[in-house]
Amino acid sequence: MKGFATELGLHEEMAAGGRARVAFEAREQHLNPGGTVHGGLLATMVDTAMASAVRSATDDGEVPATTQLTLAFLRAARPGQLTVTAQITKQGEHLMLCEADVEQDGNTLVHGIGTFAVLRR
Numbered sequence: 001m002k003g004f005a006t007e008l009g010l011h012e013e014m015a016a017g018g019r020a021r022v023a024f025e026a027r028e029q030h031l032n033p034g035g036t037v038h039g040g041l042l043a044t045m046v047d048t049a050m051a052s053a054v055r056s057a058t059d060d061g062e063v064p065a066t067t068q069l070t071l072a073f074l075r076a077a078r079p080g081q082l083t084v085t086a087q088i089t090k091q092g093e094h095l096m097l098c099e100a101d102v103e104q105d106g107n108t109l110v111h112g113i114g115t116f117a118v119l120r121r
Helices: 004-008 039-057
Strands: 011-016 019-026 061-073 080-091 095-104 107-120
Touching: 004 039, 011 039, 019 039, 019 095, 039 080, 039 095, 039 107, 080 107
Parallel strands: none
Antiparallel strands: 011 019, 019 080, 061 107, 080 095, 095 107
8 A cells, every 4th residue: 555545644454355454543633623533534544445455356457446435424433543444245347346344442433335447557
């Protein structure tokens, strides 16, 4: 993992066999005016973990591109450790479907469903 996600402070803990886990330590600067972690950051976590899951199941010359991302925000995220786990749930010839959950303190905060096109470089 590199680039934008790394600059934000996301840390890939695992990516193999169509699964991935990404961690993040949310701090005060990541909060929205309501005092909870900004939804855009949570969306980035989900997208990043799903892309890592797809990359773990593709060849070196293939790159995942998000074509659809749907999120259900179930609970507010607070400052502290956040973890997102993602996995490929369906695989076609050029598309992969993924699901992911963001968790904090044993609670699921966000559930995401994404579609990824697998592109050749």
